[in-house]
Amino acid sequence: MAQHPKLSISGLNKSFRNGQVKVLSDINLEVADNEFVSLVGASGCGKSTLLAIIAGLQESDNGEVLVDGAPISGPGIDRGVVFQSYTLLPWLTAQQNVEFALRETRHDPKEIADIARRHIELVKLTRFADAFPSQLSGGMKQRVAIARALSYRPKILLMDEPFGALDALTRGQMQELLMQIWQEHKLTVIFVTHDVSEAVYLSDRIFVMGLNPGRIKETIPVPFARPRASEEGRDPELLELQARVLRSIREETAGHDVH
């Protein structure tokens, strides 16, 4: 049997309001096992919609989404999601939030506390394990959300601008942490961002999405060794690639009235 890609999307279209608003047009892409890919593109090009379709939270008009060669039917625990908005349950502590996910995904009750503790440790929040979300900073909340999404071992991690609401310094730390976890745990990640420098720092490949209708305009490999320098100290080749991605996005918005 041939090796399937981890994720495979073919001929996918999506429109809203009974086909009046076409949002995604003929999406085709494949993501390999252990690969880290980013979706970048102008705001409104359909990045979140595409991610929600992969997660099974929205339905496409047609086309196929395959995970390990099998079509998805709705959401499932083979795909974990980290949302841009904070989705920690406010009445549970950090530890309990991870335990909640483990319980709902039917893990052995005897192991739940231990697995949760190890994932809180993974995102370096052991000191805050018993803190409620209201007592955590934005970055800490997203770290718990990552720990929670990883805890039940999904095959694919879907992240929709998870660091979009964070300040630049925290964002840098979060990117570094995510890289560490990705390398140690060999995850398959689909990462939505509009921050080109973030995409270049994290990804194996970058999908640049076009606007009106949303489509995969260009696939840009990022062939640089890891660990990569974040922001400062980047070599000229990497900066050149970054500029290229940015140009590709800009071309799309140039024709439109964007302020």
Next chain:
Amino acid sequence: MKSQTLGKASAPRRRKSLLSMGAEFPTTTYVGIAICAFLLLLAAWTIVARLGLVQPIFLPSPLAVVAKLIKLAQDGTLGSDVAISVYRISIGFLIASVMALATAILIGAYRFWEAAIEPILDFVRYMPVVAFVPLSILWSGTSDPQKFLIIWIGTYFQQALMFKDNIKRVPADFVGFGRTLGMSDLRVLMRIVVPSAMPQIWDTLRISLGWAWTWVTLAELVAANSGLGYRITVAQRYLQTDMAIGYILVLGVLGLATDQIMRFLGRQFFKYEKRS
């Protein structure tokens, strides 16, 4: 040296700002102002009564009202009236709240039921509760079920719509999160959405409990032989103005007390909301 004088000079300016818009001052000052306003009102009432500007049969002095209340408390009348009214509001409010919450979950989560039920709720909500009183007596006599019915009519429709709003405000991503864990819709609703809305639901309960006091009093005023509202009609019949005013004050205190209790419980239940 100069900066010191400047610091001193700013002090009187701060005092002047007590009456300025958005002025901030310590809680003790706030409580002080509140007590002064209360005492002023009481003093005005005393003066009006003492000077005989109004006949005692229309407006007895505060002292006469308090004396009457003490007498009623001693002979047990006040206690049993409070007990029966509290019993009625508890049952009526509980029935209304449970039903309203169930309705709100249904119409908050399912478009079909929203379309089927919400317009009806909206329509009934604008019918004056008092207009239902004759019907309520026709349907359920003058015993306790009639009181429950009036409280229910007065609170259920408002609560259902407010609870629905509380539930709708839970961000869509919370539902998405639950679904990615493979939870069923019902489970997402009961384990994530409703608990997330709980602090707001509690607030709605607190506010609607305040209204329920009005409705139990109304029900007792028109058809009852016990309770706080009933005693006020008796007072009117026998021109016992002191008793009527005393009971109105008791109703005010009870409403205030339940509100404070609900606030206190809310702070205990939802401690996790506080950053510390």
